Amino acid sequence: MNEIFEKISSYGHEQVVYCNDKNTGLKAIIAIHNTILGPSLGGCRMYPYQSDSAALEDVLRLSKGMTYKASISNLNLGGGKAVIIGDPKKVKTSELLKSFGRFVDTLNGRYITAEDVGMTVEDMEHIRSQSKHVTGITQSLGGSGDPSIFTALGVFIGMKAALKKKYQTESFDNLKVGIQGFGKVGYYLSKHLFEAGAKIYGFDVDQERLSIVCKEFGVTPIPNGDLMNLDLDIFSPCALGGIINPQTIQSLKCQIIAGAANNQLLDEKRESKTINDRNILYVPDYVINAGGLMNVANELTGYDSSKATRQVEGIYDTLLEIFNLSEHQNLSTIEAANLIAEKRIQDSK
Numbered sequence: 001m002n003e004i005f006e007k008i009s010s011y012g013h014e015q016v017v018y019c020n021d022k023n024t025g026l027k028a029i030i031a032i033h034n035t036i037l038g039p040s041l042g043g044c045r046m047y048p049y050q051s052d053s054a055a056l057e058d059v060l061r062l063s064k065g066m067t068y069k070a071s072i073s074n075l076n077l078g079g080g081k082a083v084i085i086g087d088p089k090k091v092k093t094s095e096l097l098k099s100f101g102r103f104v105d106t107l108n109g110r111y112i113t114a115e116d117v118g119m120t121v122e123d124m125e126h127i128r129s130q131s132k133h134v135t136g137i138t139q140s141l142g143g144s145g146d147p148s149i150f151t152a153l154g155v156f157i158g159m160k161a162a163l164k165k166k167y168q169t170e171s172f173d174n175l176k177v178g179i180q181g182f183g184k185v186g187y188y189l190s191k192h193l194f195e196a197g198a199k200i201y202g203f204d205v206d207q208e209r210l211s212i213v214c215k216e217f218g219v220t221p222i223p224n225g226d227l228m229n230l231d232l233d234i235f236s237p238c239a240l241g242g243i244i245n246p247q248t249i250q251s252l253k254c255q256i257i258a259g260a261a262n263n264q265l266l267d268e269k270r271e272s273k274t275i276n277d278r279n280i281l282y283v284p285d286y287v288i289n290a291g292g293l294m295n296v297a298n299e300l301t302g303y304d305s306s307k308a309t310r311q312v313e314g315i316y317d318t319l320l321e322i323f324n325l326s327e328h329q330n331l332s333t334i335e336a337a338n339l340i341a342e343k344r345i346q347d348s349k
């Protein structure tokens, strides 16, 4: 018991709820990291975790990230996240999702859920049947639809801010951009880049996803290992976390790292120092990928897509503020982002 409290305290969480329903087989953990700025909002991930402790570690890490993401994005929301343990392809049923919805409801809005890995918009509707504390539902039900479109727009806008800082221009013309992962975000991001005149290189483990972007946006396929060794203006991780690590970091030849994946740096402190030493501009992941959160957050006050778009466009100025703070105080960009996010929470106490 002590070990769990130690772990929770080390991340600074307010509350962690274990949900168990023997009738539906539901085993879930809801983690509320911080509610100083508002109710905690964050997606529910369904994944076949190897152990309960792996599930706990994931939900604690992800929910803490949501606190920082909401704060830096000027949203009056706190950070929370949920995980359901199990393979979504094998054990996800409408009854299990409804059971999860009833647990969400017991928290009376301290935690608002949304979709994440392993969950779909349709799944949210089952949860919604048991609790109103759900976002990421379909447009036909007053929701905001697919958040990836806004996440990709935010990444594209964030890339512009990075270009401004690094090259004093926002032009993508003939710039070399390498994308790892052409899923929902990677696809829409490629579209923006293609239309802006960038040369796109990339890799996806899913051959079908790769051929779609090659055909539609002229992407040049590159074997995964080689993508990070390529002479690129921008490397954009849009698949996995932990992709910037001691094994990969020395071979990077890009000028800028700017992508949608969460927790791109395996070890934030260690990797950000090496990135700085190598004079690569790292765009903090939770800042550049906040477009989807901004979009779903709008559902809470009555969805307005033009307001969501304006908020996403604000990522540009937020990033310039972070880059300037990082330069003037000799901090890594992630340290500068953390400082701004933490200050907003402190100031509102």
Ligand code: NAD
Residues within 6 Å of the ligand: 147, 148, 149, 151, 180, 181, 182, 183, 184, 185, 186, 203, 204, 205, 206, 209, 224, 238, 239, 240, 241, 260, 261, 262, 289, 290, 292, 293
């Ligand atoms: P997705 O599941 O639709 O796409 C991920 C893609 O990465 C898939 O096409 C998959 O085949 C590919 N992939 C998996 N392993 C790979 C590997 N080793 N090398 C290359 N490609 C690989 O996910 P998404 O919604 O596009 O999200 C992409 C990333 O951005 C994720 O890390 C996600 O957590 C993060 N993110 C997404 C959103 C959003 O709105 N969807 C918001 C914030 C952060």
